[in-house]
Amino acid sequence: MFASDGSVRAQFAALAERLIKLAPEELQRRQQACETSFLHQGITFTVYSDKQATERIIPTDLFPRIVTAKEWEKIEAGLKQRILALNLFLKDIYTDGRVLKDGIIPRSMIYGSKHYRREMRGLPVPHDAYVNVCGSDLIRRENGSFAVLEDNLRVPSGVSYMLANRDVVRRAFPNLFRAQGVRPIDHYPRELLSTLRALTPVREDVSIAVLTPGVFNSAYFEHAFLARQMGVELVEGRDLLVNDNVVYARTTSGLKRIDVIYRRIDDDFIDPLIFREDSALGVSGLFNAYRAGNVVIANALGTGVADDKAVYAYVPRLIRYYLAEEPILENIETYLCREPKALSHVLANLDKLVVKAVGESGGYGMLVGPHAAQAEREAFAEKIKADPENYIAQPTIQLSTAPTFVDGGVEPRHVDLRPFILHGEKTEIVPGALTRVALKRGSLVVNSSQGGGSKDTWVLSH
Numbered sequence: 392m393f394a395s396d397g398s399v400r401a402q403f404a405a406l407a408e409r410l411i412k413l414a415p416e417e418l419q420r421r422q423q424a425c426e427t428s429f430l431h432q433g434i435t436f437t438v439y440s441d442k443q444a445t446e447r448i449i450p451t452d453l454f455p456r457i458v459t460a461k462e463w464e465k466i467e468a469g470l471k472q473r474i475l476a477l478n479l480f481l482k483d484i485y486t487d488g489r490v491l492k493d494g495i496i497p498r499s500m501i502y503g504s505k506h507y508r509r510e511m512r513g514l515p516v517p518h519d520a521y522v523n524v525c526g527s528d529l530i531r532r533e534n535g536s537f538a539v540l541e542d543n544l545r546v547p548s549g550v551s552y553m554l555a556n557r558d559v560v561r562r563a564f565p566n567l568f569r570a571q572g573v574r575p576i577d578h579y580p581r582e583l584l585s586t587l588r589a590l591t592p593v594r595e596d597v598s599i600a601v602l603t604p605g606v607f608n609s610a611y612f613e614h615a616f617l618a619r620q621m622g623v624e625l626v627e628g629r630d631l632l633v634n635d636n637v638v639y640a641r642t643t644s645g646l647k648r649i650d651v652i653y654r655r656i657d658d659d660f661i662d663p664l665i666f667r668e669d670s671a672l673g674v675s676g677l678f679n680a681y682r683a684g685n686v687v688i689a690n691a692l693g694t695g696v697a698d699d700k701a702v703y704a705y706v707p708r709l710i711r712y713y714l715a716e717e718p719i720l721e722n723i724e725t726y727l728c729r730e731p732k733a734l735s736h737v738l739a740n741l742d743k744l745v746v747k748a749v750g751e752s753g754g755y756g757m758l759v760g761p762h763a764a765q766a767e768r769e770a771f772a773e774k775i776k777a778d779p780e781n782y783i784a785q786p787t788i789q790l791s792t793a794p795t796f797v798d799g800g801v802e803p804r805h806v807d808l809r810p811f812i813l814h815g816e817k818t819e820i821v822p823g824a825l826t827r828v829a830l831k832r833g834s835l836v837v838n839s840s841q842g843g844g845s846k847d848t849w850v851l852s853h
Contacts, residue, residue: 392794402457402475402851409567410454415799416781422453422796425559434555434612449552451843453796453814456806456826457571463850466529466537466810467820470722472710474525474812477542477697479713481521485693487510495707495712500729503780504702504749506545508658510665512680516691517590523689524583525812526550526825529720531791538721540784540788540807542706544698545690549825549845550811551613554579554620556821556847561787576823580620582651582813587621589816590687591650598647600624600640602631602661602671614655621849622650628656633676636683651687652677658692676724689815700749700783701727719733724786728779738775741768744784746775759835761787766787790835791844795828803830807837808848822850 399407410418414469429448430542483490484501501507505840526547528540545564557576561568588597605627618625631649631831639646654661660679662668680686692716696702704725707718726733726744737744741760749754775782790801810824826846827837837843 400548402459403558405571406455406457406784407565410801411566418453418796418801419799421563423791425451425453425563428559428562429555432555434552450830451552451556452558452828452844452846453560453563454794455564455847455849456793456808457851458808458824460851460853462529463574463822464536465719466820468540469537469718470525470527470715470810470812471818472714472719473542473706474522474541474814474818475705476710476713477525477544478519478521478814480709481697482516482519483713484696485521486513490709490712491556493712495708495725496663496702497662499780500699500701501696504696504699506658506693506699508693508696510678511691511693517687518792520590520815521691521694522697523586523590523691523813523815525814526809527812528827529808529810530723530788531808532721533789536721536789537723537808539706540723541700541703542698543809544694545657546610547809547811548610548613548655549809549827550579551616552845553809553811553823553825553848554616556825557804561848568849571849573838573849574822576821576853579811579821580617582819582821583617584621584623585817587651587653587687587689590689593650597650598640599653600649602625602626602628602652602656602674604628604660605658607739610655617653623648623653628671628673631674631677633674634683636676636680638674638677638680638686644748649686651689658695661688661692664816671785693781697706700725700747701780704783723788725782728762728775728782728784733776735782737782738772739774743787745787746771746782746784748781749783759787762835787835790829793826795846797829797830802832804832805835805837805847824848824850830843 394400400434429451490496520543526543529537530540532538556592587599599617601614616623624640626640632639638649640649659667659675662674663670664675665678681688707722709720726737728737744760746758790805793806794801795804806826806828808824808826811819813819826848828844828846829837830844
């Protein structure tokens with residue numbers, strides 16, 4: 392909100408002027424109205440590690456984050472470039488493997504990844520689009536530019552909170568919202584529906600379903616929300632059956648054929664006949680129906696290999712390799728612990744680095760070195776030494792901050808940015824994002840699954 396000389400940045404001027412005029416009691420009333428709206432809508436998220444309350448209302452902040460049109464233009468171009476390269480990479484490693492033959496990326500990193508699915512080799516996907524929904528995490532660097540922290544290519548969540556935040560904050564500051572020229576994001580469900588429809592050659596009466604693990608999943612609210620917004624079926628595995636390699640949903644009026652499944656279930660659990668046989672969440676025979684071309688699954692199975700945190704380090708090289716272009720958005724410097732020199736550096740500097748398990752997400756399996764106790768760092772060092780290929784490390788990035796309404800006052804809190812990219816017949820990004828907030832003072836962990844909160848993001852039209 393503020394420049395280094397203490398002045399208010401131009402895009403925040405109207406918001407700052409508005410805030411100065413509001414009494415603390417009025418801000419508290421509006422914050423309470425936002426939280427009450429979330430409560431009445433049942434906008435929840437499950438924090439598995441919290442023994443006190445697993446399901447909670449996701450904290451939302453009254454104050455929007457503002458992104459200028461010029462900043463967004465670069466973000467949008469960079470993300471479109473990135474999703475195109477990653478889809479070309481996925482097609483390559485599941486067909487010719489040219490990138491491996493050319494030595495651009497180690498074979499062992501791909502074939503050793505727990506997210507690589509040999510079952511997908513040679514299996515075509517519509518429009519060569521393996522990743523149809525992506526949520527990339529960006530941070531603002533000290534020089535003001537945005538850089539990609541990680542790509543989420545499996546079942547990224549948070550878009551429902553982006554839409555819900557917009558609804559409540561727009562009502563909290565109606566005049567300011569209209570005056571600022573904020574670009575709309577309400578059409579995201581239509582764009583998602585259009586992307587999913589275009590994945591099937593069926594052009595009339597396309598039947599789409601959102602496949603959820605069920606009410607105990609951390610993002611169940613979002614699954615139900617998206618199904619409702621798109622006007623499609625929300626189903627669990629037990630609601631589907633496969634007959635003669637065709638997928639049907641059990642409905643009150645009989646069986647209904649399903650053409651496209653937007654799955655929110657990880658690969659391992661989607662079909663017990665092919666993957667984990669103990670899975671009670673998936674559908675027996677679903678993969679064979681998929682292989683026969685009778686149903687489309689979005690995102691395609693096996694996309695997780697491309698959001699492996701070790702592969703992340705190679706994305707700039709993949710962009711140059713497939714597109715012959717320079718990356719528009721930067722990566723964060725990344726140390727691959729599989730490399731002896733990098734491993735030595737990481738072990739010697741654990742107090743300065745953030746270490747992540749390559750196949751994890753949601754803030755799990757990571758160590759924030761500067762905030763960890765010595766005993767915790769020593770225990771983590773043993774894990775790294777036992778399985779160095781499973782870890783990467785990055786410098787501790789001082790995430791940018793945004794003004795946040797906390798305990799009746801305004802304080803800076805660290806934030807990141809998660810825009811959502813839709814990719815199929817074409818690539819679309821609605822001009823907005825989920826801004827995730829580390830609600831604890833000084834914390835750098837913004838993940839909702841670790842107790843973080845969220846903000847509305849205003850992308851300006853000028």
